[in-house]
Amino acid sequence: MSDLQIGLIVVGALLILMVLGFNWWQDRRVRRKMQAHFPTNEHDPLLGAGDPPAVRGGDAPREDAARDAPAAARREPGLGKREPSVGESGARAAPAPAGESDDAEEADPATEVVIEVAFAEPVRGADLQSGLQGLRSAGRKPIRIFGVTDRGRHRARLHADESYSALQVAVLLANRTGPLTAIEWSQAWARVQDLAERFEATIEGPDQQAVLEQAARLDDTCAALDTQVGLTLLLGSAQPAAEVLAVARDMGFMHDGPRLAWMSDEGQPRFTLTRGDGAAFDAGMGGVERLNLLLDVPCSPPDEHAFGRMVDVGHQLAQRLRAELVDDQGKPLADGSAAVIDERLQVLFSQLEQAGLRAGSERALRVFA
Structure with missing residues (x-):
């Protein structure tokens, strides 16, 4: 082999090492920027002990872990049931320098698993918006997208006129459909992989x-605290849906999708009113024979008289509609039962607070959906 050939081989090897070194340096720079603008709260007890091992690059989740975790069977917990002592709220936004501010909303590491996406070059928001259309959910678990702009600003919503150097794909870990499954996690990972291939990015996420x-x-904790209390109004003969709706609205109920809601002073539903047949109040002209009042405890703001308030409104509504108010077992309400149930609900509100799932909070609304 001539000296020229040896020299060319050496020069080629040096060029390859330089390219690899540059790629490593660029990847590390982007990841430092992501860590600076995607802070996590190490003191949230819902997070558990330690961070899970990461899966790097474009590799799929480990095959030997491709199975469903044994999902705890959901049960109807009694009022005042004990739960694991865990709790407090999610991560806080990092302070931003004057001039440009970060969005306050962030991924919640206690209730969401995050896949990080680092782009080789900044990508326009308009291009990303079209590429993220398929990343709304994985199975029955919602997905949220967060971004870091090329100027280092944290975004809870992507804007078409900005460019982004990194993304966080946050997948909900559990809701009332149960815990995140292996199929749902694999589905989310595959969609992020497709995104990474389309926009030349690397991805990193925890081991499956x-x-x-x-x-x-998380699902075990939520299942132990998931309580709903209901009342039923028996109207006897069917009454026109339009008249029932008019009476309910006149009393103060407000539309909340297909149901009606009794709102708190802060604009949150305290309890809801639905037709017994499950139809919307404005669906057709059919009659209504039964109404259901429901207090969804984890999704309602804490209230010393949560159940008693619903009972009072139920009695007024029953009087207006010439109906009979009974409990969810079809039995008349016993004297003093409202006060007893309210005492038990106070224990449950406290347990939700201690578990980091304050009733009516954004975190509680996500996992109890």
Whole structure:
């Protein structure tokens, strides 16, 4: 082999090493920027002990972990039931320098698993918006998208006129459909991989088995605290839906999708009113024979008289509609039962607070949906 050939081989090897070194340096720079603008709260007890191992690059989740975590069977918990002592709210936004501010809303590491996406070059928001259309949910678990702009600003919503150097894809770990499954996690990972291939990015996320275990723990905690209390109004003969709706609205109920809601002073539903047949109040001209009042405890703001307030409104509504108010077992309400149930609900509100799932909070609304 001539000296020229040896020299060319050496020069080629040096060029390859330089390219690899540059790519490593660029990847590390982007990740430092992501860490600076995607802070996590290490003191949230819902997070558990330690961070799960990461899966790097474009590799799929480990095959030996591709199984569903044993999902805890959901049960109807009694009022005042004990739960694991865990709690406090999610991560806080990092302070931003004057001039440009970060969005306050962030991924919640206690209830969401995050896949990080780092672009080789900044990508226009308009291009990303079209590429993220398929990342709304994984199975029955919602997905939220957060971004870091090329100017280092944290965004909870992507804007078409900005460019982004990194994204966070936050997948909900559990809700009332149960814990995140292996299929749902794999589906989310595959969609992020497709995004990374389209926009030349690297991805990083936790090991699948660690994700499934965290999801199962969160689901167990939520299942132990998930309580709903209901009342029923028996109207006797069918009454026109339009008249029932008019009476309810006149009393103060407001539309909340297909149901009606009794709102708190802060504009949150305290309890809801639905037709017994499940139809919307404005659906057709059919008659109504039964109405359901429901206090969804984790999704309602804490209230010393949560159940008693619903009972009072139920009695007024029953009087206006010439109906009979009974409990969810079809039995008349016993004297003093409202006060007893309200005492038990105070224990449950406190347990939700201690578990980091304050009733009516954004976090509680996500996992109890």
